[in-house]
Amino acid sequence: xxxxxxTAPSDPPGVDLRSDTVTRPTPAMYERMRxxxxxxxxxxxxxxxxxxxxxxxxxxxxxxxxYVPTATMGNLLAVLAQTERQGQVLLEATAHMFLTERxxxxxxxLAYLGIAGTAGAMDLDELERTLRRPGxxxxxxxxxxxxxxxAGGAVPPLAHMRAVMEAARGAGARVHL
Ligand SMILES: Cc1ncc(COP(=O)(O)O)c(C=O)c1O
Numbered sequence: 001x002x003x004x005x006x007t008a009p010s011d012p013p014g015v016d017l018r019s020d021t022v023t024r025p026t027p028a029m030y031e032r033m034r035x036x037x038x039x040x041x042x043x044x045x046x047x048x049x050x051x052x053x054x055x056x057x058x059x060x061x062x063x064x065x066x067y068v069p070t071a072t073m074g075n076l077l078a079v080l081a082q083t084e085r086q087g088q089v090l091l092e093a094t095a096h097m098f099l100t101e102r103x104x105x106x107x108x109x110l111a112y113l114g115i116a117g118t119a120g121a122m123d124l125d126e127l128e129r130t131l132r133r134p135g136x137x138x139x140x141x142x143x144x145x146x147x148x149x150x151a152g153g154a155v156p157p158l159a160h161m162r163a164v165m166e167a168a169r170g171a172g173a174r175v176h177l
Contacts, residue, residue, distance in 0.1 A: 071096075075176070076104045079141060082174045085109035087140035090130060090173075092117040094150040097143050111137055120148025121156040124163055131171035142168035143176045 016022050025033070039046040053065035068074045075097050079089060086109055091098040093114030105112045115122040115130060122144075131139055144164055147153045165175050 072101050072104070075101055075143075076107065078176045079104060079108050079110065082176065083108065083110055083140035084138075086137070087111075088113050088137040089141045089143060090115050090122075090127065090139055090168075091143045092120055092122045092145065092148070094120070094148075095143060095145045096149050097145065099150065110140065117151075119154040119156070120145060120151030121154075121160045122164060124160075124167065127164065127167055131167060131173065139168070139171060139173040141174050141176055146177065 036048040038048065041049065049067045053067050055065075057063065057065040066077070068077060083089070088111040089097075089105070089108075090113050093116050095114075097104075098112055098114045102112045113130065115126050117123055127142070130136070131142075142164060144156065144161055146161070147155050161177075168175050
């Protein structure tokens with residue numbers, strides 16, 4: 001072969017954060033996988049998964065952790081665990097959970113509703129209006145995403161996230177991050 005193959009992947013400079021799927025495990029990570037103690041979740045449990053759950057629970061100051069293999073699965077479990085059926089879930093309109101995972105609504109028996117936003121941050125007035133709309137579905141859950149994939153990895157400001165949390169809780173809804 002001569003010249004440069006324009007279709008060959010090339011390593012961009014620095015750290016490529018486009019997706020977790022473009023990163024590659026280092027030799028140390030492969031070695032850790034090879035030597036990790038294994039078990040069976042259906043029998044006595046998997047010690048490595050348990051250690052990870054405990055580490056994450058400790059780090060996030062939670063009672064417990066639960067390992068799931070994909071984020072879609074984690075989001076769906078979070079919705080199912082925190083909602084009553086036949087209500088609604090509010091999400092920023094370009095959130096991954098809204099654009100790509102909305103099929104989960106059919107399983108959860110909920111309506112997913114998009115709230116217009118800027119750089120991944122919901123319009124607070126529209127959020128309040130939707131939470132208080134008379135005769136609408138009861139809002140069970142308000143979801144936020146950070147960093148926000150479809151907003152180019154934008155991180156909604158902490159003050160914004162607090163405002164969303166307060167608005168949601170003030171209307172009796174739970175919050176999922
Ligand atoms: C913000 C966000 N949430 C959830 C997902 C879904 O992740 P998974 O492919 O692990 O289900 C993605 C995937 O790109 C994502 O960017």
